[in-house]
Amino acid sequence: MQGIKVLVTRPEPENSDTCQRLSSIGASAISLPMLQIKPCNSEHEIKKLHSQLFNLDAYQYVIFVSKNAARLGADLIDECWPMLPVGIQWLGIGKGTTQQLNALHIPAISNPGHTTEMLLNWLKPVKMREQKVLIVRGKGGRPVLATSLEERGAKVDQLELYERIAPIYDAQTFFFLEQPDVIWSTSGESLDNLTKQVEKHLPDFKNIALLTPSERVAEQARSHNWKRVICAQGADDDSFIAATKQHLGR
Known part of the structure; x- marks a missing residue:
């Protein structure tokens, strides 16, 4: 995972925990929560x-x-x-x-x-x-x-x-957002919120590999025209890390 850029969309406080986990294994975490609890x-x-x-x-x-x-x-x-x-x-x-x-x-x-x-x-x-x-x-x-x-x-x-609750972001957030290598979306509702923001501000992000926790959410992503959808078979960090490594051939 060294140097891999991962867009993390979990709600807080889980988002910060996941970003720390990614940093600990050499990845670069980009925090963008798509749900507010x-x-x-x-x-x-x-x-x-x-x-x-x-x-x-x-x-x-x-x-x-x-x-x-x-x-x-x-x-x-x-x-x-x-x-x-x-x-x-x-x-x-x-x-x-x-x-x-x-x-x-x-x-x-x-x-x-x-x-x-x-x-x-x-x-x-x-x-x-x-x-x-x-x-x-x-x-x-x-x-x-x-x-x-x-x-x-x-x-x-x-x-x-x-x-x-869907977080509120301004256009500037997406203008300065670093492009990731992979995107992690861990629930159907956060995926819906992410899709709305991407379609509005960063439509090319739909070509980036998107990891989901289940086949149900994967099908939901495909219906939203995400091009490279990967099911991680679990919503926990270990499942997403393993699926990311497999996708990247590491």
């Missing part, structure tokens, strides 16, 4: 979230959909449960999410494949019947996980901890 922090919102979490011990499964869900969720759980309730299967979608949970002392495991779709394949329908599931996520995310689990007979609630 706004935690729910009003008094009313926090009271509502605490009220939900006081019933945490009623659930058999708690599923965290992202590193931000893990980070914010673990803090709130700690406020309500100094000792974690027993009998819960803690799940993180993706290696990075699970590692974040483990670092925060929540004994989560990842499903094989590290995507929502693979999680649903892994959770046998018969096992989910009458199970109570809490999905920890942001507002307005994809409904497929909750809908599919309910179709299998699970009783699903959602703990919505944050909003995802």
Whole structure:
């Protein structure tokens, strides 16, 4: 990765962590977050979230959909449960999410494949019947996980901890933006935001290799006319670094 320029579009604080990781292996990280995470922090919102979490011990499964869900969720759980309730299967979608949970002392495991779709394949329908599931996520995310689990007979609630907002950049940001060798886009929503900015300011960027975390996002990129789309088979840094090295023949 020595000298390779990587455009990183993760939201903060993950963006800074990824840029530091890239710098540590000799790459040049170009930071351009394409999502802004706004935690729910009003008094009313926090009271509502605490009220939900006081019933945490009623659930058999708690599923965290992202590193931000893990980070914010673990803090709130700690406020309500100094000792974690027993009998819960803690799940993180993706290696990075699970590692974040483990670092925060929540004994989560990842499903094989590290995507929502693979999680649903892994959770046998018969096992989910009458199970109570809490999905920890942001507002307005994809409904497929909750809908599919309910179709299998699970009783699903959602703990919505944050909003995802498109950052506002001026034209000058893109005028001075260094051209990367590869672009990392780690979610469908950030890809949509990136595509809008690129089409407006830097249409030639669509010819640069674009790495995505899943085939679903890869297909989304192709539908937006990105020319060189590569699926990293995971949203964590290790997956993206490995896919970048393979693409570059290193």
